[in-house]
Structure formats: structure tokens, C-alpha cells
Amino acid sequence: MNEITPLLFVLGTASLLLSIKISSAARSLQVRYGLLDGDALYSDLSGSGRVLRSERYHLSGKPDYIIKEGRNLIPVEVKSSLAEKPYRSHQLQLAAYGLIMEEIYRTYVPYGYIVYRNRRYRIELNDDLRAEVLSALDEMRRALIRGHAKRNHSQKARCLRCSFRRGCKQAL
Numbered sequence: 721m722n723e724i725t726p727l728l729f730v731l732g733t734a735s736l737l738l739s740i741k742i743s744s745a746a747r748s749l750q751v752r753y754g755l756l757d758g759d760a761l762y763s764d765l766s767g768s769g770r771v772l773r774s775e776r777y778h779l780s781g782k783p784d785y786i787i788k789e790g791r792n793l794i795p796v797e798v799k800s801s802l803a804e805k806p807y808r809s810h811q812l813q814l815a816a817y818g819l820i821m822e823e824i825y826r827t828y829v830p831y832g833y834i835v836y837r838n839r840r841y842r843i844e845l846n847d848d849l850r851a852e853v854l855s856a857l858d859e860m861r862r863a864l865i866r867g868h869a870k871r872n873h874s875q876k877a878r879c880l881r882c883s884f885r886r887g888c889k890q891a892l
Contacts (some may be wrong), residue, residue, distance in 0.1 A: 741748050762786035765798065779857065783817040783832075793825055796800040797830040803836040810834050810887040815853045 738791040762769055764782040773780040785796035797810060811834070818829035834841045843849075871891065873879075879892040 747851075752825065759788045760785055761788055761793065772817070772820045772824055774823045776823055777819055777854070777857065778800050779816060779820055781813075781817055781820055783814075783821075786821065792830055793821055793827055795821060797832070797834060798835045799837070801836060802838045803841075806834050806836075806841040806843060811849060812856060814843050815845050815849045816857075819850060819853060 738883055762783070763785050765784050769782050771780050771782055783795040784798040787796060795814055797814050797817070799810060810828050814832040814834055821827075821829050829845055831842055831844050834843060874892065876892045879888075882888070882891070
């Protein structure tokens with residue numbers, strides 16, 4: 721048992737330091753973008769967050785943050801661009817994270833935040849938005865099966881960051 725005690729101490733200390741780092745990053749985000757007070761449960765801004773997976777929807781993703789506001793778990797997606805209104809694709813991305821989180825954490829996710837360089841938007845994850853995500857997923861899967869999935873941009877930087885780049889015959 722004496723050999724296990726130092727290991728448990730090291731693991732406990734590492735866990736505490738990671739928790740402090742996530743909370744500190746979340747506080748910085750909250751102050752910078754005026755998010756409501758909440759505890760950060762998850763962070764992927766450094767790329768170190770685990771992939772969240774939904775078996776039900778065959779969907780996976782990594783939100784930038786998951787914060788807890790009251791009893792709610794809230795996905796937060798941080799974008800580097802400016803926006804006068806939230807982009808629809810970003811809203812769908814946020815709603816997809818909500819669906820994944822609901823399965824993993826077994827709780828309803830009522831809204832999320834998209835944070836742009838100039839402002840933040842609270843996005844209600846209503847039934848219409850959820851249905852649009854599921855419809856888009858079905859459409860993408862049908863296009864993949866039929867071989868009709870095509871690259872929809874000509875931006876090299878976007879292709880370089882794409883997780884499908886290795887197997888893509890249309891990569892720039």
C-alpha cells in the first residue's frame with residue numbers, strides 16, 4: 721500500500737492542476753466575452769480535450785468549452801472571426817455539440833454560446849435547430865454513400881485543418 725500512496729498523490733495533484741488550468745482559462749473567456757458566471761467542465765481551446773461521441777447519432781466533436789450555468793451544461797464555441805450575426809453553420813455546429821452532450825451527460829442542453837472576436841451570441845437549441853442538424857447529417861451521409869460529396873470551398877488553409885484531408889481526393 722505504501723507504493724500506491726505516492727502514485728495516488730501524483731495523480732491527485734495532476735488532476736487538481738488540470739482543473740485549475742481549465743477554470744482559469746474559462747474565467748478569462750468569461751471576462752473577455754461577458755459570459756455568465758459558470759464553472760468550466762471541459763476545455764479544448766488548447767486542443768487537449770477528449771473527443772465527445774454520440775452513438776445514437778454517429779456523431780463526434782470537440783466543443784471549445786463546456787460550462788455549467790446553474791443546473792445547465794452549456795457548449796461554448798469560440799471563433800476567431802468577427803460577425804454581425806451568428807453564421808448558420810456555427811449554429812448547427814453548436815446544436816450538434818448539444819445533441820452529443822445530451823447523450824453523454826444525460827441532460828437537456830437548452831442553449832449554447834458562439835463567441836466571435838467582437839461579440840457573443842446565445843443560441844437557443846430549439847427543436848427546429850436540432851431537426852436541421854439531424855437533416856443535414858442524413859443529407860451528408862446520403863451524399864457520402866452515393867459518392868456525391870464534394871469540397872465546397874477553395875481555401876487552402878481550411879483544407880489543411882480538415883480532419884478528412886488524408887483520405888480526400890479533392891484536397892487543395
